[in-house]
Amino acid sequence: MSNKITDMRILFVSPGGLYSKNYPFECGGTQSQIYGISKEMVRRGHEVYIMGRFDNFKGKEFETIASIQFVNIRTPHLKDEIIYEIGSSLLYSKAAAKKIKQINPDVINLTDRFSAYFPSKLDISKIFITHVPDAMAFYKEFAIKSNRLNHIFFGAKKRIEEGVMSRSDIIVALTKSIRDYLHENGFTDTSVIPNGVDAEKYINKGDENVILFAGRLRKVKGITYLIQAFSEISKDYDTDLMLVGSGPDEQMLKKMVTLKHIENRVHFIPMVGKDKLREYLSRCSVFVLPSLFECMPVTLLEAMASSKPVIASDIPGPQDVITHGYNGFLFEKSNVNELRKYLELYLSDEGLRREIGSNARKTIKEKYTFEKAVDSYLKLYNMYCKVG
DSSP states (O other), rough: OOOOOOOEEEEEEEEEEEESSSSSGGGGGGHHHHHHHHHHHHHHTEEEEEEEEEEGTOOSSSEEHHHEEEEEEOOOOOOOGGGTTTTHHHHHHHHHHHHHHHHHEEEEEOOOOTTTTTGGSSEEEEEEEEEEOOGGGGHHHHHHHHHHHHHHHHHHHHHHHHHHHTTTTTTEEEEEEHHHHHHHOOOOOOOOOOOOGGGGGGGOOOSSSSEEESSSSSSGOOOHHHHHHHHHHTTSOOEEEEEEEETTHHHHHHHHHHHTTTTEEEEEEEEOHHHHHHHHHHHSSSEEOOOOOOOSSHHHHHHTTOHHHHHHHSTTHHHHHBBTTBBBBEETOOOOHHHHHHHHHHOOOOHHHHHHHHHHHHHHHOOBBHHHHHHHHHHHHHHOOOOO
């Protein structure tokens, strides 16, 4: 095993979704991590490839962006979103494995169970990153409540993911709780590396009396609890609520807002690119992440990098990042009364918002940057990967 950690050929297999101008690659949480980490690796002299289904490439096989080689894998889209795009992702995975053989990287980074299925069988050093833990046992009950099809598919997702992990040289857990779960289930070759952000791209441009949420509009994000808490304080504070994102629960959430007669105070903004999201983050008063489950939420890191006070559910992921009362507040998930209490605490104390926001940015710069993440990944490559 070589000690060489420079001039490596590093490849990321992105999830099997179809990226286009309407769904830009960098908008997804996993994808933004792949892109940010790749740029930092290129800056350090490595040759980096990102593999994906890039519809906007219009038939081109390669495109170089920020000195990264983007590899377009052209496979059919089966319109199988209702079953987690299993078929489309497996077709992509098989084609990706063939292309990986041609590129012959030193290490493959796998980020999604289905897209990783065939590449995980290659005789090349592999790291699996647990970006989406929704096939892990602790998630099963909620998964079935959220989608009845998980009665059928949860077990299959779990088996495929565990097969991929067993064929990987090491598994990267984004949180300590996922690492502990993996150890309990016999996967001991693990390392905790949290997500990161480019902190220098995030600034605080002021406070425009807006409570902000950004993310997918779906049950797991707990947005109904935020709307309920906001409706209870809306008469006492001259503050609006902005929900940035798209998803299957959009119409239900709009109906809830109407029934509570706060439609003039709640603003639904469709999914936006990173530049626009940074602008919203830079001007909000408070950022709230009321999720029922998370992994390592990128938007929370981005809000904290913007020197904004945050409130998040007291769940794994946010628990790793937030020190309660120092750089944010944690509330019991789905507890509207507790969420309302912390909203009122922030909105009634501008000094507290500034203090918590300052501590939040300090935390990100010390622990959650792409530079810190790449330091950790390169150490893993050195320890586990066959280079040269």
